[in-house]
Amino acid sequence: MKVQTKSKKVNKAWLNDHVTDPFVKLAQKEGYRSRAAYKLKELDEVFQLFRPGQVVVDLGASPGAWSQYLRRRFAPKEAGVGGAAVGELNGTIIALDMLEFEPVEGVEFIQGDFREAEVLAQLEAALQARPVDVVVSDMAPNLSGISATDAARIEHLIELALDFSRQHLKPQGALVAKVFHSAGYDQLVAAFKAQFVRVKVHKPKASRDKSSETFLVGIGLKKA
Numbered sequence: 001m002k003v004q005t006k007s008k009k010v011n012k013a014w015l016n017d018h019v020t021d022p023f024v025k026l027a028q029k030e031g032y033r034s035r036a037a038y039k040l041k042e043l044d045e046v047f048q049l050f051r052p053g054q055v056v057v058d059l060g061a062s063p064g065a066w067s068q069y070l071r072r073r074f075a076p077k078e079a080g081v082g083g084a085a086v087g088e089l090n091g092t093i094i095a096l097d098m099l100e101f102e103p104v105e106g107v108e109f110i111q112g113d114f115r116e117a118e119v120l121a122q123l124e125a126a127l128q129a130r131p132v133d134v135v136v137s138d139m140a141p142n143l144s145g146i147s148a149t150d151a152a153r154i155e156h157l158i159e160l161a162l163d164f165s166r167q168h169l170k171p172q173g174a175l176v177a178k179v180f181h182s183a184g185y186d187q188l189v190a191a192f193k194a195q196f197v198r199v200k201v202h203k204p205k206a207s208r209d210k211s212s213e214t215f216l217v218g219i220g221l222k223k224a
């Protein structure tokens with residue numbers, strides 16, 4: 001008699017969900033590195049976040065599906081249109097992750113931990129004092145399984161993204177951040193409301209029902 005361990009069962013269920021997932025199939029068809037691209041696409045469609053010519057910072061960017069989506073949004077429809085040179089991107093995308101990132105043409109990548117001052121300084125140097133239109137954060141820390149510790153890690157990353165946005169966004173700029181319905185969620189919503197004129201919560205269809213993730217969108221900085 002075969003004895004199936006719980007983790008084998010979970011892996012099998014995950015694999016089954018993965019191969020039958022319409023967003024996985026669509027990502028493969030459209031050449032995205034992961035189904036995550038469709039989360040950002042839906043957020044863009046709902047909140048009209050991106051326009052060619054913008055400066056966007058992509059935090060927690062690996063493996064790169066969000067950067068790929070942004071690149072496609074900023075690619076001139078016809079070469080040379082809109083003042084962009086042939087093959088040039090009409091916009092600036094700076095991606096950051098502690099993991100490696102296979103290059104995406106036209107996207108500047110910084111490898112490092114966003115919590116470290118040195119890495120933040122590298123990101124600021126890459127901006128060359130340009131104000132940012134949109135900061136997107138899909139950062140998710142490695143989970144320890146201890147809920148209080150995990151909630152604190154998630155909260156810390158979002159707070160850093162909020163700090164960065166306060167300092168670098170244009171007045172009408174936006175921050176999109178992945179958050180989880182766990183301890184600390186209400187405080188994060190309150191922190192968004194303290195910083196932004198308009199705050200929305202949106203869970204895109206590509207975000208799995210079983211996942212407690214959702215996205216906070218803050219638009220327009222409140223005057224200090």
Ligand SMILES: C[S@@+](CC[C@H](N)C(=O)[O-])C[C@H]1O[C@@H](n2cnc3c(N)ncnc32)[C@H](O)[C@@H]1O
Nearest residue numbers: 060062063064065066097098113114138139140
């Ligand atoms: C869900 S993945 C992002 C997927 C990405 N948006 C895409 O479209 O491919 C989360 C990423 O956050 C990164 N991350 C987590 N904590 C980080 C930190 N402190 N600094 C930089 N990156 C971090 C992880 O390395 C991981 O690659």
